[in-house]
Amino acid sequence: MSALSIREVRKAHQGTPILKGINLEIEDGEFLCLVGPSGCGKSTLLSMIAGLDTIDSGEVSIGGRVVNHLSPKDRDIAMVFQSYALYPNMSVRENVSFGLEIRKVPQAERQAIVQRVAQTLQMEHLLDRKPSQLSGGQRQRVAMGRAIARDPALFLFDEPLSNLDAKLRVEMRTEIKLLHKRMGTTIVYVTHDQIEAMTLSDRIAVMRAGEVQQFASPQEIYDNPVNLFVAGFMGSPSMNFIRAKVETQGAGFGLRLDTHGASHLMPAQGIDAALRSRVGQEVIFGVRPEQITHRPDGAGADQLHTLRLPVELVEPTGPDTLLLVPINGQEVTCRVHPTHACAAGEHLDLTFDLSKAVYFDAKTEQRLL
Amino acid sequence: MADASNPATGTNLGRVLIYAALALTCLYYLLPLYVMVVTSLKSLDEIRTGNLVAPPQNLTFDPWIKAWSSACTGVNCGGMRGYFMNSVMFTIPAVMLSTLIGAANGYVMTMWRSRFSDILFAALMMGCFIPFQVVLLPMARTLGVLGIANSVLGLVFVHTVYGLAFTTLFFRNYYITIPDELVKAAKIDGAGFFLIFRRIILPLSIPIIVVSVIWQFTQVWNDFLFGVVFSSGESQPITVALNNLVNTSTGVKEYNVNMAAAIIAALPTLFVYVVAGKHFVRGLTAGAVKG
Amino acid sequence: MVEDALPRLVVAPTFAAALLFIYGYIAWTAVLSFTTSRMLPSYHFGGLIQYANLFDNARWSVALGNLLVFGVGFVVICLVVGLTLAILLDQNIRAEGFIRSVYLYPMALSFIVTGTAWKWLLNPELGFEKVMHDFGFADFSFDWLINPDRAIYCVVIAGVWQSSGFVMALFLAGLRGIDDSIIKAARVDGASLPTIYRRIILPSLWPTFFSCFMILAHIAIKSFDLVMALTGGGPGFASDVPATFMYAFAFTRNQIGMGAASAMMMLMIVVAVIVPFLYSDLRGGRRG
Numbered sequence: 001m002s003a004l005s006i007r008e009v010r011k012a013h014q015g016t017p018i019l020k021g022i023n024l025e026i027e028d029g030e031f032l033c034l035v036g037p038s039g040c041g042k043s044t045l046l047s048m049i050a051g052l053d054t055i056d057s058g059e060v061s062i063g064g065r066v067v068n069h070l071s072p073k074d075r076d077i078a079m080v081f082q083s084y085a086l087y088p089n090m091s092v093r094e095n096v097s098f099g100l101e102i103r104k105v106p107q108a109e110r111q112a113i114v115q116r117v118a119q120t121l122q123m124e125h126l127l128d129r130k131p132s133q134l135s136g137g138q139r140q141r142v143a144m145g146r147a148i149a150r151d152p153a154l155f156l157f158d159e160p161l162s163n164l165d166a167k168l169r170v171e172m173r174t175e176i177k178l179l180h181k182r183m184g185t186t187i188v189y190v191t192h193d194q195i196e197a198m199t200l201s202d203r204i205a206v207m208r209a210g211e212v213q214q215f216a217s218p219q220e221i222y223d224n225p226v227n228l229f230v231a232g233f234m235g236s237p238s239m240n241f242i243r244a245k246v247e248t249q250g251a252g253f254g255l256r257l258d259t260h261g262a263s264h265l266m267p268a269q270g271i272d273a274a275l276r277s278r279v280g281q282e283v284i285f286g287v288r289p290e291q292i293t294h295r296p297d298g299a300g301a302d303q304l305h306t307l308r309l310p311v312e313l314v315e316p317t318g319p320d321t322l323l324l325v326p327i328n329g330q331e332v333t334c335r336v337h338p339t340h341a342c343a344a345g346e347h348l349d350l351t352f353d354l355s356k357a358v359y360f361d362a363k364t365e366q367r368l369l
Numbered sequence: 370m371a372d373a374s375n376p377a378t379g380t381n382l383g384r385v386l387i388y389a390a391l392a393l394t395c396l397y398y399l400l401p402l403y404v405m406v407v408t409s410l411k412s413l414d415e416i417r418t419g420n421l422v423a424p425p426q427n428l429t430f431d432p433w434i435k436a437w438s439s440a441c442t443g444v445n446c447g448g449m450r451g452y453f454m455n456s457v458m459f460t461i462p463a464v465m466l467s468t469l470i471g472a473a474n475g476y477v478m479t480m481w482r483s484r485f486s487d488i489l490f491a492a493l494m495m496g497c498f499i500p501f502q503v504v505l506l507p508m509a510r511t512l513g514v515l516g517i518a519n520s521v522l523g524l525v526f527v528h529t530v531y532g533l534a535f536t537t538l539f540f541r542n543y544y545i546t547i548p549d550e551l552v553k554a555a556k557i558d559g560a561g562f563f564l565i566f567r568r569i570i571l572p573l574s575i576p577i578i579v580v581s582v583i584w585q586f587t588q589v590w591n592d593f594l595f596g597v598v599f600s601s602g603e604s605q606p607i608t609v610a611l612n613n614l615v616n617t618s619t620g621v622k623e624y625n626v627n628m629a630a631a632i633i634a635a636l637p638t639l640f641v642y643v644v645a646g647k648h649f650v651r652g653l654t655a656g657a658v659k660g
Numbered sequence: 661m662v663e664d665a666l667p668r669l670v671v672a673p674t675f676a677a678a679l680l681f682i683y684g685y686i687a688w689t690a691v692l693s694f695t696t697s698r699m700l701p702s703y704h705f706g707g708l709i710q711y712a713n714l715f716d717n718a719r720w721s722v723a724l725g726n727l728l729v730f731g732v733g734f735v736v737i738c739l740v741v742g743l744t745l746a747i748l749l750d751q752n753i754r755a756e757g758f759i760r761s762v763y764l765y766p767m768a769l770s771f772i773v774t775g776t777a778w779k780w781l782l783n784p785e786l787g788f789e790k791v792m793h794d795f796g797f798a799d800f801s802f803d804w805l806i807n808p809d810r811a812i813y814c815v816v817i818a819g820v821w822q823s824s825g826f827v828m829a830l831f832l833a834g835l836r837g838i839d840d841s842i843i844k845a846a847r848v849d850g851a852s853l854p855t856i857y858r859r860i861i862l863p864s865l866w867p868t869f870f871s872c873f874m875i876l877a878h879i880a881i882k883s884f885d886l887v888m889a890l891t892g893g894g895p896g897f898a899s900d901v902p903a904t905f906m907y908a909f910a911f912t913r914n915q916i917g918m919g920a921a922s923a924m925m926m927l928m929i930v931v932a933v934i935v936p937f938l939y940s941d942l943r944g945g946r947r948g
Contacts, residue, residue: 085553103559
């Protein structure tokens with residue numbers, strides 16, 4: 001039985017479609033991330049799952065039960081908000097137990113639950129404080145505690161970490177992951193941060209303009225993006241997209257790469273069928289920065305291709321150094337180990353690992369397979 | 370905004386001039402109050418022979434006693450006491466009712482927004498703009514039909530109805546600053562419409578309740594138009610009684626009694642102003658968002 | 661769902677009240693103004709006769725003229741005084757809180773109290789005039805309150821006294837709301853203080869100016885209590901304004917039709933003065 005199932009869900013606001021037929025299904029205990037740029041409809045979808053927003057058509061079921069017409073309190077869910085939405089006039093203890101009180105949980109039991117939640121989240125010392133006396137991270141913790149206390153079938157997180165500073169965000173991310181591991185409750189988590197989505201989720205739904213672009217595991221989405229948008233959205237620094245002309249090369253095909261006068265033909269393998277009809281046309285060659293580096297790693301020798309390229313700019317990040325090289329009039333980012341980096345203006349041998357390279361149609365931006 | 374290091378205002382002469390100007394204007398604003406107070410403490414003889422701004426030579430509280438309990442307005446010679454109580458009697462319920470209803474309206478208009486509530490808001494704003502003369506005749510007739518004309522109850526009703534536009538505006542503008550995620554969280558916690566209002570929203574509303582109460586209190590207490598049109602004789606509010614007292618054409622004009630009566634009429638709002646002046650200012654500024 | 665109906669149910673009484681007591685009554689008054697009603701409301705259609713009579717009425721013309729004098733004088737002087745005081749008070753004044761309270765306290769008073777106080781201050785025999793005589797200015801004469809050509813200016817004086825502090829408070833709040841860094845930037849650009857005020861601060865006070873204008877114009881048009889307490893519309897009807905005219909005709913002279921017509925004219929005046937401002941404001945994109 002799936003924990004959450006969303007079928008053909010649509011929503012429009014004053015004639016403008018916001019969600020254009022969403023289909024998602026996750027199993028009990030899974031961690032789903034809805035990720036996408038702002039305005040893609042991810043928060044609206046979450047609101048509809050919560051019952052805070054109405055559904056125009058389609059069906060949302062939680063634990064096998066259609067909840068379209070149930071009010072939020074009857075959906076067996078809990079939610080953590082971006083602004084935390086802690087009740088300012090109540091102490092932490094009251095905040096956590098408010099939902100229980102409304103559900104008429106007896107006083108003694110309520111206290112026990114609050115104690116247990118406080119222990120789990122290590123916030124026993126905060127119980128008698130007011131939200132205004134808490135730091136951002138502590139508020140975040142209380143907001144999670146309030147959700148946990150209810151022991152719902154489904155947790156909803158609406159960009160819960162985006163109001164925290166960078167360091168705290170990483171800490172809380174880990175904590176959320178640990179919590180999920182320990183409790184095993186199903187979670188739907190909205191974020192615009194692709195790293196959060198990658199690190200936390202079992203499955204990611206990448207959304208754009210009211211549509212799910214791709215719904216798969218994080219690694220699958222990273223390695224096999226279905227289109228240019230997904231490929232560009234996931235990963236940082238983002239994937240290089242090099243516009244290049246398709247040419248025949250022996251029995252196979254290659255892509256013409258020009259850089260400062262020098263011209264190379266980069267073999268393109270595994271998609272002969274798609275390229276055959278595009279000879280002489282441009283396609284988009286997608287290659288992640290870490291796949292253009294100073295030395296071959298695990299891939300087979302036939303998948304490696306080395307070019308000598310002029311380095312325009314050097315950006316050390318610490319663990320890696322990013323190099324910008326011009327190819328076909330575009331800036332292409334390469335990622336090398338600092339010990340192999342050179343100075344700007346020099347030339348460097350850079351090896352392309354083509355085993356993970358992807359190709360997109362220049363017009364439809366869909367992946368060529 | 371301007372700070373002490375400001376070169377242009379930093380010169381001594383400039384500062385002296387600014388302070389002098391401010392002090393003079395302060396005197397101008399205080400003068401009428403001062404004159405009222407000293408006049409109310411003088412005998413009529415002293416007023417006639419003495420100087421308007423001179424402090425009283427022979428302090429007397431008789432004008433106050435007379436103003437409170439035996440001054441004549443028309444045929445009634447019971448002083449301001451009865452009218453003062455009338456004003457208390459309709460001001461307190463009108464202030465409480467309009468504030469409470471305004472809070473509920475503001476809550477619906479922000480946290481449970483719908484087309485219906487948006488339309489209502491737009492419709493109500495007209496109530497802040499109309500000159501009340503345009504509703505006087507029909508209202509007089511309505512109060513007559515309802516049998517509450519010339520009664521304290523009628524004034525409670527009128528002041529509540531025409532105060533709603535302002536109180537609703539206050540609460541709506543305040544609640545709009547409260548994140549609606551708070552209400553969403555409460556909904557998910559299982560709370561319903563009234564529970565959210567009582568447990569979450571009202572406890573956050575203390576500042577705006579104070580503003581609304583102070584605003585309504587000064588408006589209703591100081592009102593003259595509704596009072597003079599919708600009440601008569603024994604049921605009149607103090608502002609109407611004061612005006613009658615001052616403008617009674619019969620007999621000797623007792624300026625000292627008039628001033629004492631005027632101060633009595635002003636005391637409640639002045640008291641509120643002194644005690645909660647900060648909120649008063651905030652209320653006025655909030656009301657000015659759209660006057 | 662019940663949850664959807666409840667909020668509507670809560671605002672429904674207010675909605676009904678607004679419809680009836682604002683819009684319904686305006687319509688009712690409009691109807692009355694087209695009838696021949698005198699002492700009792702009658703619903704005999706009289707066309708524009710009440711309006712025709714109104715504009716033939718000398719007293720109404722005086723009232724309109726007075727409204728113009730009072731309105732312009734009151735609004736302009738309040739704005740100038742209020743803005744000046746606000747700018748002065750914004751120069752890091754030590755006793756700012758106290759001074760502000762002094763300027764503002766008249767706003768807590770009823771116009772009736774204000775009128776009573778100023779009626780006494782301006783009393784031609786025992787008031788201000790006598791003070792000047794006592795100081796040795798034997799020829800000083802100040803009889804505006806009983807001078808038919810001057811009485812309305814007394815209303816301006818008392819009105820400004822009561823309302824200018826409020827305007828000051830609004831302007832002061834506006835001044836405090838201006839982003840400090842803009843002024844710092846202007847100073848770095850080498851602008852002098854007068855230039856900063858003229859080019860940066862005053863233009864950004866436009867919304868405050870707008871609010872003040874609306875409120876003051878509104879007070880001026882509705883002005884009733886102050887005139888009643890200060891001059892009673894007199895001498896004769898020399899200081900009548902539309903509000904006192906309306907009251908006199910509708911409630912003491914039993915000319916209901918004419919009263920209704922004058923009330924409608926007051927509404928028109930409010931609309932004529934405020935709507936263009938509101939419109940330009942909305943077009944300007946400022947949100948209230």
